[in-house]
Amino acid sequence: xxxxxxxxxxYSGIYALMAIGQNIITGxxxxxxxxxxxxxxxxxxxxxxxxxxxxxxxWATLPAAAILSAxxxxxxxxxxLRLKGDYLAIATxxxxxxxxxxxxxxxxxxxxxxxxxKIPMPDLFGFVINPYxxxxxxxxxxxxxxxAYLLFQRLARSRMGRALAAxxxxxxxxxxxxxxxxxxxxxxxxxxxxxAGIAGSLQAVFSLSVTPGTYTFMVSVMxxxxxxxxxxxxxxxxxxxxxxxxxxxxxxxxxxxxxxxPPQFKQILFGLILVVxxxxxxxxxxxREERTYGGSTERKGGKR
Amino acid sequence: xxxAEFFQHLMNGLTLGGIYALIALGYTMVYxxxxxxxxxxxxxxxxxxxxxLFVFDMLRGDSPLGTWTFISFFIAMLVSMVSCGLLGMxxxxxAYKPLRRATRLAPLLSAIGVSxxxxxxxxxxxxxxxxxxxxxxxxxSINIGGVVITPxxxxxxxxxxxxMISLKIFVDKTRMGKAMRATSLDQxxxxxxxxxxxxxxxxxxxxxxxxxxVGGILIALDFKVYSSMGTMIGLKAFVAAVVGGIGNISGxxxxxxxxxxxxxxxxxxxxxxxxxxxxxxxxVLIIIxxxxxxxxxxxxxxxxx
Amino acid sequence: xxxxxxEALTRAYGxxxxxxxxxxxVESGLITGLIGPNGAGKTTLFNNITGLDTPSKGRxxxxxxxxxxxxxxxxxxxxxxxxxxxxRLFKDLSVVENVxxxxxxxxxxxxxxxxxxxxxxxxxxxxxxxxxxxEKADSWLDFxxxxxxxxxxxxxxxxxxxxxxxxxxxxxTEPQLLFLDEPAAGMNPQETEHLMAIIRKIRDLGITVVLxxxxxxxxxxxCDTITVLNYGQKLAQGTPREIKxxxxxxxxxxxxxxE
Numbered sequence: 001x002x003x004x005x006x007x008x009x010x011y012s013g014i015y016a017l018m019a020i021g022q023n024i025i026t027g028x029x030x031x032x033x034x035x036x037x038x039x040x041x042x043x044x045x046x047x048x049x050x051x052x053x054x055x056x057x058x059w060a061t062l063p064a065a066a067i068l069s070a071x072x073x074x075x076x077x078x079x080x081l082r083l084k085g086d087y088l089a090i091a092t093x094x095x096x097x098x099x100x101x102x103x104x105x106x107x108x109x110x111x112x113x114x115x116x117x118k119i120p121m122p123d124l125f126g127f128v129i130n131p132y133x134x135x136x137x138x139x140x141x142x143x144x145x146x147x148a149y150l151l152f153q154r155l156a157r158s159r160m161g162r163a164l165a166a167x168x169x170x171x172x173x174x175x176x177x178x179x180x181x182x183x184x185x186x187x188x189x190x191x192x193x194x195x196a197g198i199a200g201s202l203q204a205v206f207s208l209s210v211t212p213g214t215y216t217f218m219v220s221v222m223x224x225x226x227x228x229x230x231x232x233x234x235x236x237x238x239x240x241x242x243x244x245x246x247x248x249x250x251x252x253x254x255x256x257x258x259x260x261x262p263p264q265f266k267q268i269l270f271g272l273i274l275v276v277x278x279x280x281x282x283x284x285x286x287x288r289e290e291r292t293y294g295g296s297t298e299r300k301g302g303k304r
Numbered sequence: 305x306x307x308a309e310f311f312q313h314l315m316n317g318l319t320l321g322g323i324y325a326l327i328a329l330g331y332t333m334v335y336x337x338x339x340x341x342x343x344x345x346x347x348x349x350x351x352x353x354x355x356x357l358f359v360f361d362m363l364r365g366d367s368p369l370g371t372w373t374f375i376s377f378f379i380a381m382l383v384s385m386v387s388c389g390l391l392g393m394x395x396x397x398x399a400y401k402p403l404r405r406a407t408r409l410a411p412l413l414s415a416i417g418v419s420x421x422x423x424x425x426x427x428x429x430x431x432x433x434x435x436x437x438x439x440x441x442x443x444x445s446i447n448i449g450g451v452v453i454t455p456x457x458x459x460x461x462x463x464x465x466x467x468m469i470s471l472k473i474f475v476d477k478t479r480m481g482k483a484m485r486a487t488s489l490d491q492x493x494x495x496x497x498x499x500x501x502x503x504x505x506x507x508x509x510x511x512x513x514x515x516x517x518v519g520g521i522l523i524a525l526d527f528k529v530y531s532s533m534g535t536m537i538g539l540k541a542f543v544a545a546v547v548g549g550i551g552n553i554s555g556x557x558x559x560x561x562x563x564x565x566x567x568x569x570x571x572x573x574x575x576x577x578x579x580x581x582x583x584x585x586x587x588v589l590i591i592i593x594x595x596x597x598x599x600x601x602x603x604x605x606x607x608x609x
Numbered sequence: 610x611x612x613x614x615x616e617a618l619t620r621a622y623g624x625x626x627x628x629x630x631x632x633x634x635v636e637s638g639l640i641t642g643l644i645g646p647n648g649a650g651k652t653t654l655f656n657n658i659t660g661l662d663t664p665s666k667g668r669x670x671x672x673x674x675x676x677x678x679x680x681x682x683x684x685x686x687x688x689x690x691x692x693x694x695x696x697r698l699f700k701d702l703s704v705v706e707n708v709x710x711x712x713x714x715x716x717x718x719x720x721x722x723x724x725x726x727x728x729x730x731x732x733x734x735x736x737x738x739x740x741x742x743x744e745k746a747d748s749w750l751d752f753x754x755x756x757x758x759x760x761x762x763x764x765x766x767x768x769x770x771x772x773x774x775x776x777x778x779x780x781x782t783e784p785q786l787l788f789l790d791e792p793a794a795g796m797n798p799q800e801t802e803h804l805m806a807i808i809r810k811i812r813d814l815g816i817t818v819v820l821x822x823x824x825x826x827x828x829x830x831x832c833d834t835i836t837v838l839n840y841g842q843k844l845a846q847g848t849p850r851e852i853k854x855x856x857x858x859x860x861x862x863x864x865x866x867x868e
Contacts, residue, residue: 086340094589165706175660177685272417278406292703
């Protein structure tokens with residue numbers, strides 16, 4: 001049981017990284033991207049291929065995974081960013097599917113639907129971080145989440161965060177305030193992709209194997225759900241949302257009801273969460289992070 | 305490529321394109337009026353296919369191939385169209401209507417939610433194994449000068465053509481059609497002119513969903529029916545709508561047929577591997593969005609400053 | 610001295626020529642009015658100068674530099690700021706955040722250093738930079754006597770204040786030239802009175818102002834020079850007094866008198 005709970009925590013951590021990425025793209029930039037699973041997959045396969053075929057250590061594959069995902073973020077970002085939100089959603093959805101399509105078909109590199117097995121475990125100064133003994137792995141994942149959280153939070157509280165907010169609110173006004181809107185949209189995409197790539201890397205060394213079936217559209221929707229449930233434009237909320245969604249998806253196993261509850265239960269629930277949240281609480285559980293200036297303790301008037 | 309081969313691919317492309325066109329119409333009509341992509345449209349098509357399948361099986365019973373199976377097929381199609389029409393209206397009422405004045409992201413997210421609910425509920429209720437239509441027609445192919453045509457293909461072409469022409473007449477000639485066009489031009493003004501915008505929107509969803517049901521059933525003639533079948537077909541139909549200029553009804557028809565032809569000829573002539581056939585549509589999407597984002601027949605919409 | 614000049618600027622949408630070979634000059638340090646009946650092409654002219662639209666023909670010069678077809682953010686960075694006819698605030702951000710966005714490109718850009726170094730410096734000295742941005746923004750709010758609203762959401766401000774906030778936001782970019790698109794639209798007489806005082810204060814800061822306005826009392830009162838557009842073409846140019854007595858202007862506004 002405790003082992004199972006640790007597993008949930010580890011997955012929460014891995015998904016939290018993706019949710020942080022989704023949050024910078026969708027929560028701050030206001031762009032609906034549906035391909036976190038694609039970047040996740042690219043990260044995973046980068047680590048898997050570099051580690052098994054070239055014998056790289058996990059720590060060396062990690063930046064490679066981040067950079068490659070970021071490059072793909074740039075690749076998908078540049079042509080599509082001139083598009084309005086709805087087109088972007090479809091284009092990114094298509095991109096995610098293409099990634100899976102290619103992984104499934106490029107047998108010589110990805111071994112097709114069979115995937116890549118026997119990925120070596122990461123080690124740190126001779127200490128092997130064994131995913132079967134979950135504590136050490138959990139500590140590593142938590143460290144990653146904390147670092148990502150701090151880095152992204154700081155970024156969001158800087159000029160960049162404000163510029164993204166401006167782009168989200170009104171692109172024309174943002175341009176007229178001297179903000180290069182394309183640049184900031186691409187930044188958001190690249191950052192969101194790279195952190196998802198890192199999550200993919202961790203996923204690869206956690207399950208020690210990668211198969212295309214792991215990186216479905218469902219994963220992208222799940223990540224989106226996490227951000228929407230917690231609250232867009234708020235990193236703490238994204239992490240909270242991740243944890244809740246992970247609890248929900250393992251609910252049947254946690255309660256020992258997996259024989260009674262149909263396997264589609266969680267997906268149906270994710271769908272319901274999206275609809276219900278949009279109608280009754282579009283700001284999410286925690287809402288957007290608000291900032292007050294000038295040291296005043298009074299709250300802003302009115303609701304967002 | 306011989307002339308017979310060419311006509312063979314043309315025929316295959318046209319049938320595929322006819323189906324894409326039917327489905328693309330739903331995307332384009334909804335976008336024209338509400339300016340958002342109904343992500344759940346592909347899943348409505350899947351539900352339509354299932355309903356058609358079930359109703360047909362029920363009506364047919366043990367009767368052999370013949371007039372009755374022919375009639376049952378069309379009854380099944382009608383039942384499916386009506387049910388999906390109602391489903392579409394219901395979805396709009398529950399999941400989209402409350403969000404009409406919300407931010408642009410809200411209805412999109414809601415639609416993704418609906419899509420997930422539909423496809424997974426179907427998997428839960430109808431099982432994960434795929435099904436097939438219990439042959440309503442004698443599908444022995446006909447050879448015309450080297451071109452092999454199946455009765456299914458003829459049926460698909462005829463049905464989609466009839467549907468498209470009726471829709472075009474409906475939109476161009478009837479009062480409701482006029483109200484739809486007015487609403488898509490300017491919702492607020494249409495309301496001031498006494499048009500019941502809520503009814504127009506309901507009607508749009510009903511018609512779009514009914515057409516999707518037809519598309520779903522036509523696909524089910526030759527392909528398998530399963531709970532996630534709508535995702536890829538829906539996506540491609542959406543691409544077709546974008547190619548034709550989203551919001552433009554004739555454009556969607558044209559875009560659907562063009563995409564069907566591109567896919568067939570892409571595989572046959574350019575030698576694109578069948579495994580990557582689905583990638584063609586996205587390639588087309590990206591190119592169109594880069595070169596002519598308003599589509600072939602769309603209007604450039606520039607935000608007024 | 611001529612600060613901004615358009616040379617035969619033309620903008621056609623298909624067959625409709627919204628702006629037709631307009632030569633428009635803005636003299637440094639003055640308040641220039643741009644008037645004309647609805648649909649005369651005033652806002653289109655603004656958009657084509659500020660980079661939100663691209664001219665079909667003709668050129669735009671700012672400080673004798675050809676800026677035709679530059680993207681909007683570049684033009685803003687060169688020193689041309691603007692407001693919008695249908696207020697375009699960042700509605701769900703606070704008042705002070707709106708103005709802080711105006712400071713965006715004014716901070717953390719040391720031209721002698723590379724882009725990466727600048728970004729890194731901004732990131733490391735975040736607190737200091739934010740404080741600096743905030744203080745500048747705050748002083749602009751004080752200029753508009755709006756300090757008490759700073760943490761309100763922009764959309765919750767009264768209408769007149771929203772218009773002023775938009776001007777404050779534009780001024781935060783420290784422009785040489787400020788374009789105001791119907792700043793008094795929808796304002797009551799008291800608010801208009803206050804606005805006029807503000808525009809004069811802006812001019813006294815040494816900022817050149819161009820404004821589109823339908824309120825003739827305001828235009829005649831504060832403009833040093835006026836350009837009149839009609840059907841996309843320049844009809845007249847001169848001091849308020851000259852414009853007031855120009856027969857073709859009167860005709861454009863009131864129609865030809867029947868003989």
